[in-house]
Amino acid sequence: MTATAEGTLTELSAAYRRDGYFRFPYRFHGESVRLLRERVSAISRQRRPEVVHEKDTDTVRAVHGCHAFDDLCRALVRHPRLVALAEALLGGPVYTYQFKVNLKRAREGAAWPWHQDFSFWREEDGMARPDAVNIAVPLDAVHPDNGPLVVIPTSHTLGLLDLPENSDNSRGDWRQHVSANLAYTVKADRAEELMRQRGRKPILGPAGSIHVFHPSIVHSSSNNTSSDGRALLLITYNRVDNAPKNPTRPEFLVSRDSTAIVPHPDDRLRLVPEEPEADPTGPTDKAEARS
Numbered sequence: 001m002t003a004t005a006e007g008t009l010t011e012l013s014a015a016y017r018r019d020g021y022f023r024f025p026y027r028f029h030g031e032s033v034r035l036l037r038e039r040v041s042a043i044s045r046q047r048r049p050e051v052v053h054e055k056d057t058d059t060v061r062a063v064h065g066c067h068a069f070d071d072l073c074r075a076l077v078r079h080p081r082l083v084a085l086a087e088a089l090l091g092g093p094v095y096t097y098q099f100k101v102n103l104k105r106a107r108e109g110a111a112w113p114w115h116q117d118f119s120f121w122r123e124e125d126g127m128a129r130p131d132a133v134n135i136a137v138p139l140d141a142v143h144p145d146n147g148p149l150v151v152i153p154t155s156h157t158l159g160l161l162d163l164p165e166n167s168d169n170s171r172g173d174w175r176q177h178v179s180a181n182l183a184y185t186v187k188a189d190r191a192e193e194l195m196r197q198r199g200r201k202p203i204l205g206p207a208g209s210i211h212v213f214h215p216s217i218v219h220s221s222s223n224n225t226s227s228d229g230r231a232l233l234l235i236t237y238n239r240v241d242n243a244p245k246n247p248t249r250p251e252f253l254v255s256r257d258s259t260a261i262v263p264h265p266d267d268r269l270r271l272v273p274e275e276p277e278a279d280p281t282g283p284t285d286k287a288e289a290r291s
């Protein structure tokens with residue numbers, strides 16, 4: 001890695017610690033995005049437990065764990081720049097903890113209430129520390145109306161909020177971890193208050209852009225009421241020494257193989273630098289509260 005790239009990783013790590021999210025200054029080339037979309041679309045037509053539907057419909061909500069059975073998704077999690085990024089942020093070797101694509105179909109894709117991912121991973125899987133990182137790659141352009149992910153900047157510093165007193169109630173029902181009716185949520189009035197204090201940041205950008213967020217950041221997304229799909233691919237890397245000891249949820253939600261990833265380039269998955277001014281996400285919207 002060049003000195004410049006190392007400098008960039010240091011700056012990105014500082015932003016990650018301070019804000020809990022950032023946009024990576026590279027994105028996947030259009031042809032790579034096309035291949036990934038094609039692959040995800042083929043997987044979503046398969047009948048397999050990894051394919052989850054919106055409540056009471058045939059609409060596919062998400063596909064999970066594709067890196068374990070699809071060669072292109074497996075190549076993606078081994079992408080040298082993604083692995084280097086995760087290792088720099090987490091300070092050690094990493095493995096893929098989760099892989100999913102939330103499809104958020106046009107007009108049918110349902111919301112994700114306010115939540116923190118680490119609540120699920122700690123309470124359900126026994127992950128000890130939030131030494132994991134989410135890397136999100138939209139496979140469709142994300143705009144304000146197709147249900148963008150919204151994060152509350154700096155909220156990752158607050159620890160876990162609003163956990164139920166007896167969180168054992170929902171253990172075992174993994175469907176409540178992938179549906180619009182989530183098992184662990186941050187209360188809407190608390191999220192409103194946090195947004196008044198800290199603002200809100202919709203994660204917008206072209207297909208192939210790369211966005212990184214912390215497992216404890218408070219985030220949500222609304223229903224997709226637009227005529228554009230909003231497929232969002234999410235890779236969660238976890239530090240190898242933070243692997244949960246005895247996870248019980250299905251393997252497509254919690255990878256059991258915690259061997260450190262060996263990075264490997266693949267010509268099908270090409271990154272191109274982002275122009276610095278290409279980030280359309282803009283500044284944090286202060287006090288633009290939404291439920």
Ligand code: SIN
Pocket residue numbers: 102112147148149219220221232234
């Ligand atoms: C998530 O919270 O994991 C993703 C939500 C979304 O796809 O909007």
Ligand code: MN
Pocket residue numbers: 115116117219
């Ligand atoms: Mn989440």
